Structures are given as structure tokens and as C-alpha cells.
Amino acid sequence: MTVPRMETGFELPVRPAEIPGTLDRGDAQALQLVDGFIRGVSLLGRFFRSPGLIGLKVAPPSSGPVRITLTLGYDGATVSWWDDRVPDAVQPRMHTAPRLLLVRAQGDTRTAVVLARRGTTAGVATVSFEVDATELDPDGLLTIELADPAAPPAWVSEAAAPFGAVGVRLDSVSMSTDVVEPAGPQVTPAGLIVIGPESAGASSWQLRAALAGDAGGAGASAAGTGRTPPPFGLGSAIPRGRPLPPPEPRTRVGRWMSGLKGRLQAEARLDGLRHERGERPELEVSGQMHREVKVTPAGHRDGRAPVGPEAVLDDLLRGLVREKRLRVRALGLLTGAETRLPVSYTGRVVEIGAPGTSSGEPLFIRIDAVEDELFSAPELRQHHVEWRLVG
Amino acid sequence: MAESKELGPFCRAAAKFWSGTARPAGDDVVLVELMSQDLRVAIRNLTLASALCRTNPARMVVLTGTSKDDDPRTALAEAYGAADVVDVHGLVDALMHDAKVAPFVVAGRTVDLDAPAEPIAGDILATFVDATAALAHKAPRLGAEERQGPRYQRIKERAQVYSRLYDALCAGLEPAALVTSSVDYTHTGLAAESARRAGVPVVQVLSTGTLQARALFPPAGDGTFRAELTHRLGAAFDEHVWPHRAELHRRADHTAWTNALGRGRPASWRGGGEVSLLEFRNPAEREAVRRHAMARYGFDPAKPVVTVYVPDLTGALHGTVEAFEEPATWLKEMAELALARTDVNWLFVDHPEQGAPDYFAEVAAKHPGPRYVRSMDLSKNVLFALTDLGLTTRGAIAAELPAYGIPALQAGWSEWSELGISTVAADENGYWRTLRDTLDALVAGKALLTDDQVAKARLWMWFHRVATDVPTMLVQHWELGDGDELLGTLKTTFQYAEPDADPLFEAVRRMWTRREPFLTRYDLAEGPEGIA
Numbered sequence: 001m002t003v004p005r006m007e008t009g010f011e012l013p014v015r016p017a018e019i020p021g022t023l024d025r026g027d028a029q030a031l032q033l034v035d036g037f038i039r040g041v042s043l044l045g046r047f048f049r050s051p052g053l054i055g056l057k058v059a060p061p062s063s064g065p066v067r068i069t070l071t072l073g074y075d076g077a078t079v080s081w082w083d084d085r086v087p088d089a090v091q092p093r094m095h096t097a098p099r100l101l102l103v104r105a106q107g108d109t110r111t112a113v114v115l116a117r118r119g120t121t122a123g124v125a126t127v128s129f130e131v132d133a134t135e136l137d138p139d140g141l142l143t144i145e146l147a148d149p150a151a152p153p154a155w156v157s158e159a160a161a162p163f164g165a166v167g168v169r170l171d172s173v174s175m176s177t178d179v180v181e182p183a184g185p186q187v188t189p190a191g192l193i194v195i196g197p198e199s200a201g202a203s204s205w206q207l208r209a210a211l212a213g214d215a216g217g218a219g220a221s222a223a224g225t226g227r228t229p230p231p232f233g234l235g236s237a238i239p240r241g242r243p244l245p246p247p248e249p250r251t252r253v254g255r256w257m258s259g260l261k262g263r264l265q266a267e268a269r270l271d272g273l274r275h276e277r278g279e280r281p282e283l284e285v286s287g288q289m290h291r292e293v294k295v296t297p298a299g300h301r302d303g304r305a306p307v308g309p310e311a312v313l314d315d316l317l318r319g320l321v322r323e324k325r326l327r328v329r330a331l332g333l334l335t336g337a338e339t340r341l342p343v344s345y346t347g348r349v350v351e352i353g354a355p356g357t358s359s360g361e362p363l364f365i366r367i368d369a370v371e372d373e374l375f376s377a378p379e380l381r382q383h384h385v386e387w388r389l390v391g
Numbered sequence: 392m393a394e395s396k397e398l399g400p401f402c403r404a405a406a407k408f409w410s411g412t413a414r415p416a417g418d419d420v421v422l423v424e425l426m427s428q429d430l431r432v433a434i435r436n437l438t439l440a441s442a443l444c445r446t447n448p449a450r451m452v453v454l455t456g457t458s459k460d461d462d463p464r465t466a467l468a469e470a471y472g473a474a475d476v477v478d479v480h481g482l483v484d485a486l487m488h489d490a491k492v493a494p495f496v497v498a499g500r501t502v503d504l505d506a507p508a509e510p511i512a513g514d515i516l517a518t519f520v521d522a523t524a525a526l527a528h529k530a531p532r533l534g535a536e537e538r539q540g541p542r543y544q545r546i547k548e549r550a551q552v553y554s555r556l557y558d559a560l561c562a563g564l565e566p567a568a569l570v571t572s573s574v575d576y577t578h579t580g581l582a583a584e585s586a587r588r589a590g591v592p593v594v595q596v597l598s599t600g601t602l603q604a605r606a607l608f609p610p611a612g613d614g615t616f617r618a619e620l621t622h623r624l625g626a627a628f629d630e631h632v633w634p635h636r637a638e639l640h641r642r643a644d645h646t647a648w649t650n651a652l653g654r655g656r657p658a659s660w661r662g663g664g665e666v667s668l669l670e671f672r673n674p675a676e677r678e679a680v681r682r683h684a685m686a687r688y689g690f691d692p693a694k695p696v697v698t699v700y701v702p703d704l705t706g707a708l709h710g711t712v713e714a715f716e717e718p719a720t721w722l723k724e725m726a727e728l729a730l731a732r733t734d735v736n737w738l739f740v741d742h743p744e745q746g747a748p749d750y751f752a753e754v755a756a757k758h759p760g761p762r763y764v765r766s767m768d769l770s771k772n773v774l775f776a777l778t779d780l781g782l783t784t785r786g787a788i789a790a791e792l793p794a795y796g797i798p799a800l801q802a803g804w805s806e807w808s809e810l811g812i813s814t815v816a817a818d819e820n821g822y823w824r825t826l827r828d829t830l831d832a833l834v835a836g837k838a839l840l841t842d843d844q845v846a847k848a849r850l851w852m853w854f855h856r857v858a859t860d861v862p863t864m865l866v867q868h869w870e871l872g873d874g875d876e877l878l879g880t881l882k883t884t885f886q887y888a889e890p891d892a893d894p895l896f897e898a899v900r901r902m903w904t905r906r907e908p909f910l911t912r913y914d915l916a917e918g919p920e921g922i923a
Contacts, residue, residue, distance in 0.1 A: 001695075002798065007672065010645055011672055032671075033671055033772055034770070035772050055676065106682070140675035140679045143679050
């Protein structure tokens, strides 16, 4: 049996992290060991390999559960570190894609987290889990590892980048013995959700799709610039992380022709006609619609009110759910079990039924449309659709 | 090296420094090899030769690979006061073109290329040719096709001429010593080989640390430079270091500690930085990391992990005694064994600067089952947390693992392999037998490493990083690089420092007069009293 002989007599004592307490600097003594992780200065550090691991020296409480909360970040460096460090052989280059990460501690998967950013706005996510005091050995380490799910199905690997931890920021690790209400599931704008084991018992989840340009929405500021690049479009057939294909044909005539049908439909909706117009439109819209357009008096025709993007979205979602083209798929992150979840749509809320056989394992859920209506509808191009969990 | 602003001022300062009292002139000749493009190597060789000339008054004759006046090495040779410069590549080109070259004069002595000298034995020449060809072809082993190819033939023909030229230089100049940075490959290794046969002491300056050198004084045995040095290092360690283990124990532990922190000279098989830290301190902490690491590779936690450290498959082949003719054979057979012995987990780790990465990938593809990883994809924390037994041919890892309680078995010799740190098998049958017994013992849960082996491993780490590393202002630490920072620093030394009693001069004098196999920081004969 191999017994390591590390002691040299020169080791400095390590001050273990107190519980409760927060570690948020890379030079903390309690951050004793790293693997695939670079210690930071004003943050705990950043992962440069996936999987990556940190080992914390902690003073365990006498008994009871310890709730550990990680604050993770996805910023510009997350993108560039992935592009620089993930081998070129990994194709497609998904450096800007969301990251799906298993959160492991003391050798076991505890929960998972999905990280994304919208445009260039840094994304921040918190994820928490419990370890029992008996799992913490004062001679050993509290290990926290971020890892990729093993052999994910294609619908997962096309939505979330491999080598997911590369570039991910670990802002802090908080430890507490208080009974903390765990944060509910988090959802990325593009409709990726991780349901932690705490919430896995729910019978259903309710989501609302909103336009990023909504005044009441979190994305209001982004929409205020009017220039946010497209996010990972809900239901887009374009795999995430790849450059977008040329949006339109090259020739002027081709461009005009290719946009014709969509424009006709859009203008019909704007005009409140709700059916296609047979003749050539008088107003060229071609995807550059601004919010002003819908409130412009000129938009009123024959006294009929124009249809706002919200209503278009509502209409689209209702149609997608009715035609069973809104797919909601779930992956059990321990068992690898895949399920398609039932969806219903009432009062602008999408309700997702939980898989009946929930074993308390963390679940990854992806919502997408069979076709890419939500991406291509002209009214929505400007605004982008985002999902928010409402219950 | 790129255009340097500091080279000119540095050379002027060096010329003034060395032309003063620093070095008496004598009639002897010291040959200094200056074939490397790396200025750190050139400066080290010239500095060591200059120190040698202080002890043994002589003129320096520089062997270089260029005749260009604007080559930095030519400028350096001049600045350090070389009496003459021999353009080896130029002479070899001429000899390849025309077998008859008139005798020429070097440093006042006549070198006759046609004077009969006993030529190098064909099989020894062939090992140099094969090692050079493997490097040139980036091939771990050469097939019949490659051996027939024009490239191989050219290397072979050139090798014969190199050997003839070096023989003639040794016969004509009767040098007091050869100072070289490399004892491998045709263009440098054959010089060391000629010197060995001519009874000329060979000093190899190492490309690491501050200033480290190994020396082989005649009579040299029949083995290669490295193999012969293994004996001498082993004997010197037993005589001067091991008896003082009680006094040196704290110093050795300190080196083991700085090494774990990634400080000091980085382990030869990886660089510095976060990937080179060894941060767990006790079995419980190692176990915490190991649980995650085992899961990553899908290892069975009930079985031990055997790590196969793959050497650079094209690097310095045939340089010493090895159980397998080529490390590539060893790798392939280890991969086959790994498929058969499923009572342990197998991890194959490639060399960080593998010359034949395709071969590693090919072996991995043909023998699925064991885990194959690139060195830099693993942190040292994970690597040492996983490894229960390390296997290598001659890698430095076989001396490093035991310093932290992990046993190692090697299929061949290394500098330290007579010290008893690792288990060493020098022939194929012995290797398989030892490996089988070792694996059986590992699976049975037996301890494979003694306390003495751990102590020896740490003492060796201290000895080769500290005791045989001479701090001198006349060169700078290897890690400073070979740019203007180095030249600027040395220029300051030459402008403002006096050479009197530089530690290097005393170290070289000791090595030279006592014919010791290495430079030392302190007088080993006096013992380590008061060195720390």
C-alpha cells in the first residue's frame, strides 16, 4: 500500500475556514489545494481546465448539515479562456455557449448549475448544496469540483459547451450552518434550466417567456441600447457558438425575395389583419422594426389596433404548445435518463410537468422549439425572447 | 536569437573582464563546444572553461557551427578570449565534399585530418547516428525504409566525418579538457566520444540551475558518458552524502518542501506554475483529491493506480543503459501488459515535450482500456494523488515520486539510479520479472518503499539541486532566459565585480584537482558542517 510521505517539517500551519464564513480571495490560506484552477486576487479564482477542483481546509462544526454556496461568473475572460485553452480539435468552437456543470463535493455529485451570459453582460449564478458535518474531516479537505456531465446526449451537447468549467469564475464560497432556503432553480435566457435536488420534488415548474425589451423585464437596460447581439436564440436551428450564417442572400433581389413572406406576415400582423396580405407591402420592415413602429399612428389602419410583439409572442407560444412543437426535454444528471416533459400554456405561462420518476437527482432541462419561429419572427428579432421561472 | 541591443556592450564588458587578471594564459588547450544557439548554453560553457583555464592555465579553442562574424557565438568566443575558433560545420561540409583537406593550424598547433587515428567503433557510431536520426525524423524507432533513405544516409556520412574531425582535433591539439553542453547526438556527442577515447577529460555543463557540471576523467570505462557517470555519482553519493544523512536531513526536507511548492528548479518533466504545485500534506488530504481523480478517469477505487510515465520517445536514445533498445518498445509492451493486468488501474502520462506525440496517440488508439493523458492536462496534485506506483525508463520522476513516499520502478539507468531510490531493471527479462513482483506486492497491499529510500530521494533532490549547483555571478540562473535581461545583468557583473574568489573558481579547482564527477558548492571532503 502506498502511503504518501508529504511531511517535511517546513509546512506553515493553515488556518481553516470558519463556518459560517465566506472565502472570496485566492490568497486565503484555507484555499489549500487547486487543480485546473488559478487563484485570484479579488475573487477566489478562475478555472482553466475542466474538470477543475479546489480543496478547502475547513473547521467542521460538531454536527448537522453545512450549506455551501458558490457564486460563479461567466464573463469575457470566460469566453477567451475557453477559446485559448480548449484544444483546437474540439469542434465546433462553443466558447460563447452556455456552460452546464456538475457540482461535486467530497467525491459525489451534489447538484448542477447552468451558466450563460446575454450579449456581453456578465452572467452570475449561485449554486448551493449541503454536506454533512460528518463528511468533513479536519485532517482532510472539503473538495469542490466543477465537472462536465458524462456523455451527454446531442441535444445537451449542442446547447452547452464541452470543457464547461474552462474560464468560469469562482467569486466566492460561502459556508453556513443556518437552515437556508435554497435558491430555486435558475434559468438562462435561452431556456436552459437546472433543477437542483432540493426542487426536484416539485410536480411542475412555471415559466414565462418575455421579450428582453420589456420595460418590466430584467433585460430592459440591454434593450435600451437597442444593439444587443442575438442571444442563443430559443429554438434556433443554429448551433450555439458557431458564427451565424449570412443572414440574407447576397443579391439585392434575392434579399428582397427571401424576406418577402416574413415581411408580409409581419405587416399583416402589425396591421391587425392577422392574415397574409396578398399584395406587395407598402411598408418595408425587413426585420428592422423599432418599437416606435407599433405606436406610430401611421401604423393604425382603418381604426384597427396594431399587434405588439408581446401579443405576437403569446400567439406563437400558444401555437407552438398546441402543435406540440415546443419541446421540453430533461436529462437526469446522475442517471443520464432522458425524458420529454409535458407542456401546457395558459395565461402566458408555460407549465412544465416534472418527470414522474424523480429520484431527487439534479435535472437539466432544455426548452426549444422544433422550428425556429421564436428566432425568426421579425418582431422578435429586435427584442429576443427570454425565459423566466415564475413558480 | 533575435537582434540584441545588449550583446555588443556585454561583449565589450566581458572582454575587459577576462583580459585582465582573471585568467592566466598557458600552453595547454581547452576545447569548448559552442554549437547551441542558446546564449545561456554558450555563456555557461565559456565561463566554465575560463574557470578551468585559471586552475590549469590554457588557451580556449572554441568549436562552433558557424563561420559568420556576426553570429553571437563568434562574438562571445572573442569576448571570452578564445585563442581560436573552429567552424565545425564548415570543415565537415568541406570534408564531405572532398575527402582530402590540407592540415590546418589551430591555436598554433597543426591538425592533420589524415593522420591515422583509431576510428570509432562502428556499433558505437551507429548508436549516435540512430539517436540523431530519430530526432530528425521525429520517429521513435527507425524502420528499414528510413535507414535506406537519403536523410539517414546523410546523417550517417556526416557522423563519420564529425568523428574523424574530432579525433584529429584531439590528436593534434592534445587538449587538457573538452567542455561541452551535450554528450548526445552526432555533432556534439561524437566530440565527447573522441575525447573519451583519447583520454581527454570531458566536462558537461548542464542546462539548468545556476551552474552545474558533470565531469568524466580518464580512465573512462566502456560505457557511455551517462552510464559511466551513473557509477561515479553513485560512489560519490555513498561516500560523501549518505554518511552525513543525519546532518543533512533538514536540508533535504527543505528541498523537498520547496519542490512541492513549485519553487526552485522545476522538475524536468514539467514547467512551473499552478500545474506544478504539490499541495496535499497528509494521507487524508491526498485521499480527498484522489476520490475525485479516480472518478474522472473511471478507475476502480478498490485497485491501486499504476502510472506509466512515457519519456520523450525521440530524445537522446541509446545514451545510457536501458532495458529496452527503444523506449517506444517499452511503451507498446506496457500498453499490452496494461490490457492483461486488470488488477490495477493504469494511467499513461505522456512527456510534456514529446518528440513523437503521434506514436503515443497510436499506442493509445490500439490499446483502449488504460487511460492515456497528456502531461499538462493533469495537475501535479492530481497526478501524485493518483499514483501508487510510477513506472518509467529513465525519467526524473523515478527520483521525485519516492521523495513523497511513492515507489518507482525504472527500465534503465539514470544519473541517480545507483542510489537505491527506485527499483532499477537494466535488462528486459529482469524488468518483466521485477515488474510482475512489484505489481503483485502492490495489489497485496505491501509497502514498496523504505524510509531509507524516502530519505535518499530527498537527499538526492537536495544534492543535485543545491550541493552540485554553484552560485556564481559569472552566469545567471537558467530561468532568467537568454535575452537582454541576462546580458544586461552579466554586463553589470563584468563592469563592477572583481573575479577574486568567485565561488565558481574554487569549485572548478576542487573538481579538477580531485577529479570529482561534479562541481560542488562546498567541499564534500570537509563534510556539511555549517553549510546551512
